[in-house]
Amino acid sequence: MKNTLNNIFKTTFMLFIGVAFFSVSGCKKDKSSDDIGYGSIKSSDWRSNIGDSFVVEGYYDEENGIGKIYDAPKHHDVDAATPEKDYILIKKQSALTYVPDYSQYIGRRLQIKGRLLAATEPSLVGTANLLGDISLATLEVQTLKITDSVSYFQKPVRFSLCDQYPAICQLVLNPVATKVAFLYSGGINAGSAHQRYYNDIKALYWILRNKFGYSDANIVVCYKNGKHDYAASDTFKIDYAASTAGFNAAITDLQGRMSSRTQFFCFINNHGGGFSTSDNINYGGTADGDADEPGTDSKHLDEHIYYYGEGADISDDLLKTKINSLTFGTGIFLLKPCFSGGLVYDLRGTNRVIIASGTEFQVTYPTLSGSYGELTYNFMSAITGKTPDGVTVNADLNGDEKISMYEAYIYIKATEHRNEQPQYNDDGTGNVTTTPSSSGFGAGVYL
Numbered sequence: 001m002k003n004t005l006n007n008i009f010k011t012t013f014m015l016f017i018g019v020a021f022f023s024v025s026g027c028k029k030d031k032s033s034d035d036i037g038y039g040s041i042k043s044s045d046w047r048s049n050i051g052d053s054f055v056v057e058g059y060y061d062e063e064n065g066i067g068k069i070y071d072a073p074k075h076h077d078v079d080a081a082t083p084e085k086d087y088i089l090i091k092k093q094s095a096l097t098y099v100p101d102y103s104q105y106i107g108r109r110l111q112i113k114g115r116l117l118a119a120t121e122p123s124l125v126g127t128a129n130l131l132g133d134i135s136l137a138t139l140e141v142q143t144l145k146i147t148d149s150v151s152y153f154q155k156p157v158r159f160s161l162c163d164q165y166p167a168i169c170q171l172v173l174n175p176v177a178t179k180v181a182f183l184y185s186g187g188i189n190a191g192s193a194h195q196r197y198y199n200d201i202k203a204l205y206w207i208l209r210n211k212f213g214y215s216d217a218n219i220v221v222c223y224k225n226g227k228h229d230y231a232a233s234d235t236f237k238i239d240y241a242a243s244t245a246g247f248n249a250a251i252t253d254l255q256g257r258m259s260s261r262t263q264f265f266c267f268i269n270n271h272g273g274g275f276s277t278s279d280n281i282n283y284g285g286t287a288d289g290d291a292d293e294p295g296t297d298s299k300h301l302d303e304h305i306y307y308y309g310e311g312a313d314i315s316d317d318l319l320k321t322k323i324n325s326l327t328f329g330t331g332i333f334l335l336k337p338c339f340s341g342g343l344v345y346d347l348r349g350t351n352r353v354i355i356a357s358g359t360e361f362q363v364t365y366p367t368l369s370g371s372y373g374e375l376t377y378n379f380m381s382a383i384t385g386k387t388p389d390g391v392t393v394n395a396d397l398n399g400d401e402k403i404s405m406y407e408a409y410i411y412i413k414a415t416e417h418r419n420e421q422p423q424y425n426d427d428g429t430g431n432v433t434t435t436p437s438s439s440g441f442g443a444g445v446y447l
């Protein structure tokens with residue numbers, strides 16, 4: 001009885017704090033009133049409040065059936081791990097005999113009263129060692145309401161390759177044995193693995209295969225949990241999960257396919273860790289212990305990319321070691337994650353063209369629709385002559401009817417719609433530029 005009374009008191013008290021907190025922040029009419037945060041719930045002793053009820057407001061998002069609310073819509077669009085105080089996981093009511101459909105709430109501002117519990121989904125549990133135990137804090141919905149009429153971001157589309165690129169869909173090419181590709185996307189965990197990462201991998205897979213002659217066998221895909229996000233007639237081949245074991249197996253697989261004659265295309269997708277100078281936040285960069293970062297990195301931080309559901313991640317030092325264990329003649333690197341400009345110096349080398357979505361200190365974004373990475377969308381547009389939305393474009397600056405990686409970069413830079421500055425290097429130094437030479441190495445490199 002004492003416990004029950006104690007719990008009732010605690011629930012009421014915490015609820016009061018929640019309501020009081022949001023009443024105060026709700027008075028502010030400036031932009032910062034969006035930045036409410038969940039730090040009062042996601043505290044170091046959050047587990048002592050398990051079972052208690054809280055009232056929160058935020059912007060609903062859902063990936064792979066895992067719901068969450070952000071304290072600001074911008075987090076949906078940033079390909080870095082969301083700071084823990086800036087989101088909280090949302091679980092649908094479990095007292096029902098069916099799973100309610102919350103997809104209508106994606107991008108909407110909600111007020112939710114929910115009971116605190118710890119997430120049990122395996123990929124979330126797996127990343128708790130990386131992100132901290134507070135990453136498991138979840139509110140199970142008791143009541144929910146939409147608080148305004150605005151849609152802040154959209155649910156991403158599932159596309160059909162044959163609808164979007166009918167000409168490429170119907171092409172049949174003899175594969176070129178010397179072409180090898182690696183397509184990688186981890187996504188952190190089920191709550192953070194955005195569908196745009198899948199869309200990017202899927203579209204690039206078919207473009208490489210049908211337009212540029214990369215064989216199914218020689219496109220090595222390392223994706224999330226090793227499974228498709230959904231079944232479709234235009235599905236493709238996923239070889240490995242984006243786990244420690246899967247990534248290592250993919251590198252071994254690639255080693256067996258490559259030689260000094262190989263043209264290697266490497267696409268790295270999903271979230272990245274590093275330091276954002278505009279936010280003054282370190283999103284998962286770590287101290288550069290071996291002091292191999294470039295002199296331009298005043299923060300002396302290694303950048304990172306993510307696995308799926310693991311208590312570890314991939315530092316740029318580890319990525320460099322793995323990539324440099326591969327033998328190839330020419331390398332093309334397309335780097336999408338946040339802070340990917342900070343991977344360029346690590347991955348530098350002669351006969352390599354490296355294109356990154358933004359600078360070493362910059363978060364990077366999806367397209368305005370949220371269905372693809374901005375960098376990936378513009379790259380695919382350049383190399384196919386058509387955007388994934390069907391608009392004809394021409395990136396061929398010298399009129400030779402082929403798109404060099406230099407030309408692809410110039411198109412990407414000119415077409416940028418988001419607050420990111422794509423970076424480029426093709427001279428072996430690893431020093432990034434936004435004004436490459438039209439006669440440099442990349443001007444003679446094609447997919």
Ligand SMILES: [Ca+2]
Nearest residue numbers: 288292302317
């Ligand atoms: Ca380092």
Ligand SMILES: [Ca+2]
Nearest residue numbers: 297301302342
């Ligand atoms: Ca760095």
Ligand SMILES: [Ca+2]
Nearest residue numbers: 303316342343
């Ligand atoms: Ca780096």
Ligand SMILES: [Ca+2]
Nearest residue numbers: 396400402403
């Ligand atoms: Ca050209």
